[in-house]
Amino acid sequence: MKYLNLLFLFLAALVLSALLQWVGMVLPWLFGAMIATVLFYRLVTSHFHYPKWLGNVGLVIIGAEIGSAFTLQTLHDMADDYINIILISLLIIILSLLLARFFMKMTGCTMETAVLSSVPGALSQMIVMAEEEKRADLLLVTLTQMSRIVLVVIFVPLIASFTTDSGAGALNETASPLLSVMTRDMLWIVAAMPVVIFILAKLKFPVPFMMGPMLAVLGWNMVTDYTFSVNTEFMYAAQLFFGIRIGFQVSTLVTQLNSRLIASMIIQNVLVIAGTMGLVMLFLLVTDHNFTDLFLSAAPGGIGQIIIVAVDMGANTAMISSYHIFRIFFILLIVAPFINYFLRRNRRRRQHAEDGT
Template sequence: MKVGSLVKRFLITLAIALSAGFLLSLTGLFLPWLLGPMAAFLILRQVTDMEFHWPKIFRTLGLLLLGVQIGASFTQESVILMVADLPYMLVMTIAIVVFSLLLGFLFQRMTRVSLSTALLGSMPGGLSQMVLISEEVKSANVTVVSVMQTFRILLIVFTVPVAAGFLSSRAPGELAETSFRFSPYAFGIALVFGYALYWLMKRISFPARELMAPVLAMAVVQTVTGSDLIDLPSLVIIIAQVLIGTHLGLSMEKLGDSLDSRLAGAVFLNTVLLIAFSAGLAYGLERLLPEYLFLDFFLSAAPGGMAEMTITALEAGADVPLVTSFHLFRLFFILLIAAPLVTYYVKKLDAKSGY
């Protein structure tokens, strides 16, 4: 493809992304620079044959910027509190995973897909990870798993941030100062450590490494040294939202080609029930730990992507280290324990049924 054509498509894509974000920001809705581009390209991908160009490096850059800002929010005090909250992370994670699997059985009854398809499609472990796992299970329908994960993520990314905008958040005086701070020595250590983490995660194909490597590197170095490394200006977070939102919108293929009414209705019902269950967990934890807000636990329990939920936490005035740590814990738990157990279970069923 000619360079001029790619540049033209890129400029059109950029113009649409910025225009959509700006227009949505005028409405006063929450996270306009993320949801605006995402909604615009989602709609355009469904109803037109327009061709766009958005280099993959932009998604990586957006996740890196977001990861740096999230990691910078970790302090020695927040890490100590996070360790104290580990039992609650375990309880919440197990509850969400078990409820998701129960919803998988319900989904199987509603749609008559294979049980392996329903369980893997309902598991809140991330689109790419669940699709890769489903490819190893003979009875699983990879297309249906992909559609289930995509549609659920889509619903959650649009509904949870909007709901968070109506919840009580912290006043500006209760949040950490947002002045730009820089410690060259400690930041240099964080860069080296972050690159090493990223290299290791890439070697083992760990998910969301562009986000998790800077988060872990910044959090560890700030906790050990006790110094503030960096605090990015709000404009940088807006840029990260545009970069990520555009990528998410463009990644949504024509859902109508593989999403019939019964499948869509079942995914919608399961997603609503899962969000309601997450809200119930958040309410229970807020009653147990009144020093936190309902918003903190709601975003921690919400089965959306880590990047989207932490962006929401940053913008909504939630406890960013708490939300991040809950999502990190759930990601590790699902990838290392829940997903392998479910895979083993469905493969055993396949063996018994002759697959």
């Protein structure tokens, strides 16, 4: 019965997404799937199973699209932009951590919970650290991080849609759709994807099902310079798979929240997004990038969600993903170890105080 319910959900998501596309809504296949899932969960039944592999299929498609945007020329352009990449990533993280203090006052949570809830784009890493930290509220950390993803998916495309630049996405607009240029040699990409995914998963790297295909296609572009883009139909499917996953998460999270927590999370995340816009406005004074590309590059969300928005907006996915990939590395290699050290030091201080030493 649960699989029959899932089939009905997919049909509802398809119909609603097609309707939203017809009326001209931003990201119709993502929002259509999200809305259909929430309504189905609340009004029809909550007894359905959404296989994890379906969500991963969406990530694979998104990863391939990101990789297709990376060419020798775009990598050279990004190398020239490394100062902006470092500064924006650093400033967004600092902004988020500064707002952690505000979040702590609004919710009455511990400092550990506020810090782990505030770091952007590192959901899995922060949840693991929250599990290890006794004074951290695991539920609040999880809900805050996930709600940020949802709010970014809702607000960022709406903001970007008002400022879409006709020049955005020019770096990948000439690439032919995959199905029209596919050759037998491209099977090497298909063979490489599961290998890279397996390696990244073993290394516990974030979102391996997206990063693996991205690196496989990127490697193909570097070796052959025979570029392509992912067909629009595949990207619609990716949005659909991803939208149902997010909608299911939203439906289950709502029951665990009270009005104070909902208000606190919305205020904090809106402030992060507003602060990001302010930083982007400042950088526009000293860079040649357009607002859409730079705003999506700086947006405090998961790379998967941001790239879906970027593809739909026709933005420069190579540039945007490079900013977010750098932020992932920066958080994993520098921010997370620093926070872990900070929390351990506080833990030792509390222990010493309790022991009277």
